């Protein structure tokens with residue numbers, strides 16, 4: 349059992365949860381994830397670690413409320429316990445000193461890119477952060493990003509920021525107009541965001557690492573649920589990734605596999621809602 353230290357709604361539909369997990373907090377690195385079960389009858393879901401405190405032994409994850417398990421998680425309060433927390437899982441993101449790095453995040457991926465931006469900044473790299481939100485009020489952890497970014501670009505569709513438009517257009521514009529080369533792009537968020545970022549950087553051949561988010565079950569390479577094809581080879585995102593070269597991913601297959609349980613997920617959520625809020 350692991351205790352919930354804090355659970356809060358950051359913006360509509362996106363929450364963060366801080367969990368007491370000293371062993372995970374001691375070892376986790378940017379890019380890794382944990383598997384949690386919100387209750388004893390729940391499914392196992394992967395959550396990318398967005399922050400940690402090695403001294404107090406806690407890890408923080410940001411999640412989008414989308415299916416039954418994330419709805420259950422969003423109702424937990426400080427002091428509640430969850431039966432399963434496993435990790436850290438996956439390979440840490442490759443981080444080395446580079447002149448300029450761009451980190452891109454949307455939705456829960458905004459939280460996921462934070463430790464990367466911090467790690468690159470600590471190494472002395474110039475960090476450009478590109479945030480994808482539908483509207484200004486959906487940009488969470490702004491102050492945290494200001495501390496670890498040299499420049500922040502926001503792709504929002506509400507005309508609050510200078511950079512209106514969807515991420516790939518903004519990314520292409522930045523690549524076109526910048527004099528200094530961007531050495532690496534890293535993206536985390538929904539599959540479509542990852543795909544479009546990889547498409548945008550391909551012509552300029554900029555190394556683009558994407559944190560893939562296929563369905564996972566065990567998270568340790570045993571079930572095969574997270575199978576993806578990268579560079580023509582079969583990989584398992586939980587043990588070979590979740591980071592992969594975005595220019596080598598078989599996106600069509602990934603989109604199809606992510607949809608495998610859509611109907612069951614909707615049925616499950618309807619059933620749970622009827623039972624919980626009769």
Ligand code: FES
Nearest residue numbers: 565567571572586
């Ligand atoms: Fe089971 Fe990756 S989640 S093999």
